Amino acid sequence: MENGPSLTVSLGGDGGGWRRPFPVRRRNRRGRGLRGDLLPAHLPGHLTRPEQFEQWVSESAERLEYFWGERIEAAQFVVEDIPPHLEELLARGQAAPLGSFTPAVPGRPAVVTVFRHPVQMAARLRAELPEIIHDVVVEQTAQLLNMAPEAVDPGYGRTRP
Structure with a gap:
């Protein structure tokens, strides 16, 4: 027998009552489930959507710097909301570019620019966004290195049909 305080609770009966498993008891009825981000905006770990987008661009750039080192370490990777002269492009019937490259x-x-709104519109699901961002960064970096995107990163285009 243990020394110290203890607590015993008896609910009566033989303890063999029927209980539903947790997922069955806690149903998401009529859309009343969890919405939005898991971390509230006032907590330090919370990222806004533009901040999350910038983080994905930064992660892609870091991956490419790991592969190509000094050849791209001087390049800047920038996020802009929309491409310049977007209205003119759309008036001519051209699609909005997802990114651009300015040589050194x-x-x-050299500057690799990713346009946030066109990339978000290209993604059917939010889960596809990091892969599309990475593909855009690889395409623009391939122009910087004057190489094919598949040679810049072997993972290029793996989410495309």
Whole structure:
């Protein structure tokens, strides 16, 4: 027998009563389930959607820097909401670009730009977004390196049909 306080609770009966498993008891009825992010906005770990997008671009850039090191470490990876002159492109019937590449000139590094809104519109599901972002970053970096995207990153295009 243990030394110290203890607590025993008896609910009566033989203890063989029927109980439903937890997932059956807790149903999401009529859309009243969890909505939105798991972390509330006031907590330090919460990221807004634009911040999450920038984090995905940064992770893709870090992956490519791991593969290509010095060849792309001077390049800047930038996120913009929409491409410049978007109205003119759409008026001509052209699709909005998902990204762009500006080559390096003396005194200014190369810039790889990912356009947030067109990329978000290209994703059918939010879960596809990191893969599409990575593909856009790889495509633009391939232009920087003057290579095929498949040679820049072997994982390029794996989510496309």
